[in-house]
Amino acid sequence: MSRGANIKAVNLTKKFGDLLVLDNMNFEVEAGELLCVVGxxxxxKTTFLNSLTNLYQITSGQILIDDEPVDLKKHNVSYIFQENSTMPWLTVEENIRFGLDIKKVAEKEKKERVEEFMEIVGLTPYRKFFPRQLSASMLQRVSIARAFATKPNLLLMDEPYAQLDIELRYKLEDELIKLWEATGTTVMFITHNIEEAVYLGRKILILTNKPTTVKTFLDNPLPRPRDIASEEFVKLRNQVTDLIKWW
Ligand SMILES: Nc1ncnc2c1ncn2[C@@H]1O[C@H](COP(=O)(O)OP(=O)(O)OP(=O)(O)O)[C@@H](O)[C@H]1O
Known part of the structure; x- marks a missing residue:
């Protein structure tokens, strides 16, 4: 089991020139949390993730991983985007292995992890297929398996299912929950979809309109598996919708 990272944003502010985008944000994500971010x-939201991974230099404040400034050599962080990020010249198993090759994992362990995560996402029968032979949901599964195989302490997901149809999205949401429960990784999942946030998140971070700050940090105690038609689910979804209506 990988150990999830603790994340703290302390007075986090990011400007692009005179444009204030992130305005004095403060929050903490506990280790092993599954957090959905809606805004x-x-x-x-993307500026926030890019600041977290040091792609952007923040203007003031701090982002801490396990109480230290972000250091990607030390903190094992993986990223899954909305767009397909597989390598077209590699097979499914080679794509999953790719993340491990750049992390310098021992050969035996690499093989075991590729098998384990390929199996969890249901791609073992397709191991020799190339990306051009796969559907959109299978491509996203490759990315998910590749990210989890590196056993990240923090997994950042930027609207990863936004382009998928509803049935595939439901399947991949369940796979994510399974992987999260099995690994203990901290997951930050960005979405525009309120139902998805309530279905997945153990916590929901609601952001305001720009300049962005934290509007609410909600607990989501609904037991799993969650039923999107249940009274409690609909109640919480409506509560989040009401909070969001007044960005
Ligand atoms: N490199 C940059 N230079 C200047 N302005 C930027 C840059 N990146 C983002 N911005 C501005 O910051 C604001 C936030 O952009 P960002 O892409 O982070 O939002 P987002 O919430 O991820 O958007 P979406 O909901 O469309 O995914 C926008 O006004 C954008 O124009």
Whole structure:
């Protein structure tokens, strides 16, 4: 089991020139949390993730992973995007292995992890297939298996299922929950979809309109498996919708 990372944003502020995007944000994500982040279009969700991975230099404040400034050599962070990020010239198993090759994992362990995660996402029968032979959901499964195989302490997911149809999205949401429960990784999942946030998240971080700050940090105690038609689910979904209506 990988150990999930603790994340703290302390007075986090990010400007692009005069444009204030992230405005004095403060919150903490506990180790091993499954956090969904929802916010209006263009509020700065991607800017936040890019700041977290040091792609952008923040203007002031701090982002800490396990109480230390982010250091990607030390903190094992993986990223899954909305777009297909597989390598077209590699097979399914080679794509999953790719993440391990760059992390310098011992050969025997690499083989075991590729088998384990390929199996969990249901791609073992397709191991020799190339990306061009796969559907959109299978491609996302490759990315998910590749990310989890590196046993990240923190997994960042930026609207990974936004382009998938509803049935596939439900399947992949369940796979994510299974993997999260099996690994103990901290997951930050960005989405525009309120139902998805309530279905997945143990916590839900609701952001305001730009300049973005924390509107609410909600607990989601609904037991799993969650039923999207149940009274409690609909109640919580409506509560989140009401909070979001007034960005
Ligand atoms: N490199 C940059 N230079 C200047 N402005 C930027 C840059 N990156 C983002 N911005 C601005 O910051 C704001 C937030 O953008 P960002 O892409 O982080 O939002 P988002 O919440 O991820 O958007 P979406 O909901 O569309 O995914 C936007 O106004 C955008 O124009």
């Amino acid at each position: 209006p279009t263009g509020c700065g």
